[in-house]
Amino acid sequence: MSTRAGNPFSQRAVLGMVLFGAIAFLLTLYFIGMDEMGNNPNDSGGHASAEGLNGYAALVQLMERRGHTVTVSRSEGDLANTGLLILTPPHGAKGEDLARIVEARRYAGPTIVILPKWMASALPKDQKGVKQGWVELYGPQLPNWEGFADDVTVALGESNTWRSAHFSGKLPAHDHVLSGSSPALVPLVRDGDGQHVLAGFMQDDGYYSGLNVIAGVDQFSGGDNEEIFPLIFVFEPDLLNNYGMANRSNAMLAEELVDAALNGEDGPIYFDLTQNGMGRSMNLLTLAFTPPFLAATLCLIIAAIVVGWRALRRFGPTLAEGRAIAFGKRQLVENSAGFIRRTRRLHLLGPPYATLMRKRIARTLGLPWQEDSAAMDTRIDAALSARGVHQTPFHALTEKLGHARSQNELLRAAEALKNVERMLGR
Structure with missing residues (x-):
């Protein structure tokens, strides 16, 4: 008489082996797609992946x-x-x-x-x-x-x-x-x-x-x-x-x-x-793990997991759809900018922006605020000269912004003021 032999593998062991095999298979596909099977870019070349003296x-x-x-x-x-x-x-x-x-x-x-x-x-x-x-x-x-x-x-x-x-x-x-x-x-x-x-x-x-x-x-x-x-x-x-x-x-x-x-x-x-000489040849696996197709690959993997999970459970009630295009600060700014362009009032933006940058730069330099724009510009010029910042005088930049009429003139003058603030922030 013989007894029936027990199962040598537990359910957890079998599940672990299946998961390990699936993950190993996906990783193999990934590394083949990325063309990184044993290819070490840290060689003697003068490129961004090299750690030698001539690399970057x-x-x-x-x-x-x-x-x-x-x-x-x-x-x-x-x-x-x-x-x-x-x-x-x-x-x-x-x-x-x-x-x-x-x-x-x-x-x-x-x-x-x-x-x-x-x-x-x-x-x-x-x-x-x-x-x-x-x-x-x-x-x-x-x-x-x-x-x-x-x-x-x-x-x-x-x-x-x-x-x-x-x-x-x-x-x-x-x-x-x-x-x-x-x-x-x-x-x-x-x-x-x-x-x-x-x-x-x-x-x-x-x-x-x-x-x-x-x-x-x-x-x-x-x-x-x-x-x-x-x-x-x-x-x-x-x-x-x-x-x-x-x-x-x-x-x-x-x-x-x-x-x-x-x-x-x-x-x-x-x-x-x-x-x-390190260009990667494109193939289907490469495309699957390369933006923008990487997003689709991840979505498919997540969708498969969700479908498998939801197949074991009841689906909940349908959710109400949200607005396709939500209103927000960016849309408000774009609408306001479009309104200003259509009304041809670009020249009205210069003085307020000059006042804003005057306050920001004065705060950076630690200067007390004065409502008199000319006096404030003079104090800022003196502070910039004391710091060794040699460039176009600050009062000339604010005057150029105040007299700007076209879009290009306004952007260039505003960028010049922004460059002053960047230099002080270094």
Whole structure:
């Protein structure tokens, strides 16, 4: 006679195995779709995922900690997104591709191109104390991107220090310093002697008030086209790479350049990896886990869970639908702005805004308020001069705002006052 053997697996064990298998299957699909099966981007390259001396991982971390929305992109689709694009092309990049990317972004967002300099290779992993991504620098090499910015000349020289309008610091490799020159180049960073341009932006038909401020030129200079965005060159990569970001002054310079490129706005920042040979090929799995399709994938997963759960329970009563388009502060502001434009009363906005900014700046400077606008402007000018803020006199800015009639004049004058407040907040 034989007895019936018991079940060797409990219900909990079976349920756990099923859940583990399902999660492992979904994770496998995800990593295949993301093309990240054993591919470590922290190599010896000079890009945003590299932690070697010639990489820019420190710059990425700095921007994230400063509150920016940062994406290290491996998709060519992100090249056309609005926001700041930072390109770190290698020496062998194709000039035609770079020219196409930059030209396509003129109406999408600002672009910073950081030139490569160092020839590097990864250190042997068996060497004592070596970490993943560490590199050995062999020496400099000039990029040759024929077909892109051919009017810009790049040269190799020597310099111990760099300086901008507000910051200065030492260069880590003073005997190998890249600089650029062009008739259309507006300097943002020079070497210690002020003879060579280490970073600058291309002057064209656009109006770039934020860059004009840190360049030390008239903030109203430049073109009149406010629809296009600037192209900025960083010729000396040691200003922003991991090698240079060991210095606090370099980090402050990086923050100032990014803020000026975005013109003070809190826009997204994209670090491109496609030009460094790390572009991700698109497939159905990739699309399923890539915005905007990621939202649909998550919705399907959540819907499947909800349907399975609700299948075991009764459905509740139907809920009343809410308003499709809710009224709110944004709609109220848009309606008010439209009303002012239709009645052609834009000129009435200047004096109240000037009074508002006068109060805000006076509060920042710790000045007692006076109802006499002229006297208050005089006191603000004196306080700004005492702080070493050299720019257009404050009373001239408020007068320009008060006499503004067109929309462009009003926006430019208001932005000039806002720049004064930004400079005091640094």
